[in-house]
Amino acid sequence: MTQADIDRASRAYYNEQLAISGTLMQRVMEWWATLSWRVVESDSDALWQEYRDMVNDARGRSHSAGLDYHNRVRELADLPGTFRGGQRDTESENRQAAASFFVHAAPVAREIKRGRLDDPEFLAELDDVMSRAGTNLSRDAGRLTEDGGRDALADARENDPEVIGYYRKTDADPCGFCAMLASRGAAYTEGRNSSRSTRSFKGDDSPDQYHPDCHCQTLPLFRGVSLPPEDERKRTEYLRLWNNTPGSGEEQRRVFVRAFNEQREQRSEDNAA
Numbered sequence: 001m002t003q004a005d006i007d008r009a010s011r012a013y014y015n016e017q018l019a020i021s022g023t024l025m026q027r028v029m030e031w032w033a034t035l036s037w038r039v040v041e042s043d044s045d046a047l048w049q050e051y052r053d054m055v056n057d058a059r060g061r062s063h064s065a066g067l068d069y070h071n072r073v074r075e076l077a078d079l080p081g082t083f084r085g086g087q088r089d090t091e092s093e094n095r096q097a098a099a100s101f102f103v104h105a106a107p108v109a110r111e112i113k114r115g116r117l118d119d120p121e122f123l124a125e126l127d128d129v130m131s132r133a134g135t136n137l138s139r140d141a142g143r144l145t146e147d148g149g150r151d152a153l154a155d156a157r158e159n160d161p162e163v164i165g166y167y168r169k170t171d172a173d174p175c176g177f178c179a180m181l182a183s184r185g186a187a188y189t190e191g192r193n194s195s196r197s198t199r200s201f202k203g204d205d206s207p208d209q210y211h212p213d214c215h216c217q218t219l220p221l222f223r224g225v226s227l228p229p230e231d232e233r234k235r236t237e238y239l240r241l242w243n244n245t246p247g248s249g250e251e252q253r254r255v256f257v258r259a260f261n262e263q264r265e266q267r268s269e270d271n272a273a
Contacts, residue, residue: 005076007228013069014169014217017062017149021142021215024058028141032134037126040108040133048101055097055141056090059148063088066152070220074162077222083160085152096144104137143212150218154208157220164189165221166207169231173267176260178216180253181209182231183238186221 067085111129115122165188168181207218245256
């Protein structure tokens, strides 16, 4: 095993998750584009089941990729055996897909009741509402998809006794919230120096905090495995910014996230100019 092998496996896994969610997001957008507002109004039950099936299929592939990645890093860390993982909670996944569909389709139903369906201006507005609903549904489908891999790694983190810690892997341009969590670096189990790891991790932040459009992954650490250099560089930079942020506790968090996001928006504007 070399650290470079683990670094490559981590980057490949991150990119795989992006590909799985991106493919589904495109599929949902194309599917939604074939629908009319009349179908959304009259056949919502059938539509949400189609949406559920698409999401659950992609989420299953994401979950399998997460478990495969965990065992790949386990193997690279020269650990015996294979972590099998628990069963997916398909009932919970179905509820999440249903909530996603009906939350984002609801504005269409409300808009239909607002105006006259023989008014061209109103129908144009209705088309805009349909378009926004499809975009939001696609984004949420991507989130639910990536939760499959996150669920697999969370299960392994809690139930594989060889896991001694975890770290947050962000994209190249994270938001302030994700940068704050990544600045914590590696979070270790309290028993990381004992013969067997405990399931109690040091640190106040939950490893499973993700927001809409978030592509972060919380990845495992085993004995002899360090943060990849690119993630260590990010952690160092984010920690420097954190240490230079005034305040403490929740106040410091708010100031850090706000300042980081303002700088991020300014960079985006400068690049677009």
